[in-house]
Amino acid sequence: MQRGNDRLSVHRDEEMKHELQGLLRSGHPTRAEEWHDPEPVADDDPQVAGGPVAPGGSGASFETVRLELARILGRSSFPAxxxxxxxxxxxxxxxxxxxxxxxxxxxxxxxxxxQELTKALTRPGNVPKGSR
Known part of the structure; x- marks a missing residue:
């Protein structure tokens, strides 16, 4: 039953189902052209899957904490x-x-x-015991 408010026509909808059929069955991209595939995760991509960066948390190095603080605070927040x-x-x-x-x-x-703020945050005495 057509309601008349569909964004796509019935023909375009069937065409899209056909295009995705290979991907849905195989579980990986099936296109011959590489530029169609999503870009893989890079080594320097932000850590998203592990949650927010926490000083002393697993996988949160000094550089990661500094990068996150610099991204949020910027230069105009200092000295403070x-x-x-x-x-x-x-x-x-x-x-x-x-x-x-x-x-x-x-x-x-x-x-x-x-830099100074990150040193203070990652000092052993400041890191909570549960996040080590």
Missing amino acids: GPRELTGVLRRKNAPDVLVEALGRLPRTDRYANV
């Missing part, structure tokens, strides 16, 4: 203390694990750049 940086992270909808990690830093400390 943990309280100001926590506000910036919340305004920019940063992952809760980063906001919580900043909350564990001494309030009197000031950080001139992302």
